[in-house]
Amino acid sequence: MAWFRLPRAYLRTLQQQQQPLSHRLDSLSSSRPLSHYIFPPPNPTNPNPNPNPNPNHDSSSFSLSPIKPFGYKSRFNLEIGHFNSSLAGQIQNACISTSSGVAEKEGSKTNGDDASKTVDTSWIDLYLPKKAQPYARLARLDKPIGTWLLAWPCFWSITLAASPGNPPDIKLLTLFGCGALLLRGAGCTVNDLLDRDIDTKVERTKLRPVASGVLTPFQGICFLGFQLLLGLGILLQLNNYSRVLGASSLLLVFSYPLMKRLTFWPQAFLGLTFNWGALLGWSAVKGSLDPAVVFPLYISGVFWTLVYDTIYAHQVQMFLS
Numbered sequence: 001m002a003w004f005r006l007p008r009a010y011l012r013t014l015q016q017q018q019q020p021l022s023h024r025l026d027s028l029s030s031s032r033p034l035s036h037y038i039f040p041p042p043n044p045t046n047p048n049p050n051p052n053p054n055p056n057h058d059s060s061s062f063s064l065s066p067i068k069p070f071g072y073k074s075r076f077n078l079e080i081g082h083f084n085s086s087l088a089g090q091i092q093n094a095c096i097s098t099s100s101g102v103a104e105k106e107g108s109k110t111n112g113d114d115a116s117k118t119v120d121t122s123w124i125d126l127y128l129p130k131k132a133q134p135y136a137r138l139a140r141l142d143k144p145i146g147t148w149l150l151a152w153p154c155f156w157s158i159t160l161a162a163s164p165g166n167p168p169d170i171k172l173l174t175l176f177g178c179g180a181l182l183l184r185g186a187g188c189t190v191n192d193l194l195d196r197d198i199d200t201k202v203e204r205t206k207l208r209p210v211a212s213g214v215l216t217p218f219q220g221i222c223f224l225g226f227q228l229l230l231g232l233g234i235l236l237q238l239n240n241y242s243r244v245l246g247a248s249s250l251l252l253v254f255s256y257p258l259m260k261r262l263t264f265w266p267q268a269f270l271g272l273t274f275n276w277g278a279l280l281g282w283s284a285v286k287g288s289l290d291p292a293v294v295f296p297l298y299i300s301g302v303f304w305t306l307v308y309d310t311i312y313a314h315q316v317q318m319f320l321s
Contacts, residue, residue, distance in 0.1 A: 134209040139185030150274050151180035153301045157281030182231040189224045191257040242284045249276040267309040275301030
């Protein structure tokens with residue numbers, strides 16, 4: 001019996017070798033490949049032959065799955081398609097996880113009862129003691145742009161007053177930089193003390209230290225006196241003319257927060273206050289004022305403040321709306 005089958009199998013092999021290549025591929029496609037016996041077809045009662053019990057399993061890892069009885073060409077296409085679908089699923093899962101993380105982060109800021117108590121983390125929270133953090137926020141130390149806007153007119157004036165061919169006085173630049181930090185903090189403290197009843201009704205300002213109750217008004221006044229005392233120590237290092245001129249700027253600092261109640265142009269009054277250093281820097285170097293030099297600088301600084309503070313007001317309005 002085996003002797004009879006051997007010649008027939010041998011003759012069938014010879015006939016297949018004499019057939020064209022396309023015909024042999026078609027016949028091969030209709031037969032069952034070896035993968036059919038290695039990976040049996042799925043059970044009809046269980047449509048998922050390889051369930052993943054671990055939901056955290058990485059979908060990007062390539063897993064063997066049963067392959068339908070196609071030819072080698074179709075089988076190759078199927079494997080490539082399976083790989084592409086796995087890669088697409090990985091990218092989709094990454095996008096979904098990222099979007100959900102962003103949504104949760106945004107939702108934590110906008111939803112919930114404690115959302116209004118969320119405060120952005122800054123260097124104040126990382127490096128300062130807990131007791132000093134409210135005072136640093138009261139002086140806006142985490143938002144230094146106001147200090148720079150107050151210091152730049154001083155630096156311009158000191159540079160203009162320097163002798164031709166010589167750099168500006170580094171000591172005066174340092175003193176005016178520290179003075180700008182203290183004077184801006186004092187102005188913010190006065191603003192928060194006067195507007196504490198209004199700040200509690202505004203979403204953007206209700207978390208300020210005095211408005212939120214973290215600091216009492218008395219503590220705010222004591223902190224204001226401390227800043228003014230340090231500022232006085234800087235002012236006493238200047239000449240007599242600059243001392244009188246610098247002390248007169250306190251009238252603008254204390255009255256500016258009230259201008260929001262009295263006029264529709266608080267930006268103009270802010271310009272008069274923030275650019276006072278254009279006058280003070282020149283007097284600190286020369287001991288007097290030259291109206292032909294310092295007044296154009298002062299007036300241009302006022303209009304410059306009108307521009308950037310108006311832009312800032314529109315940005316805040318767009319953000320709140």
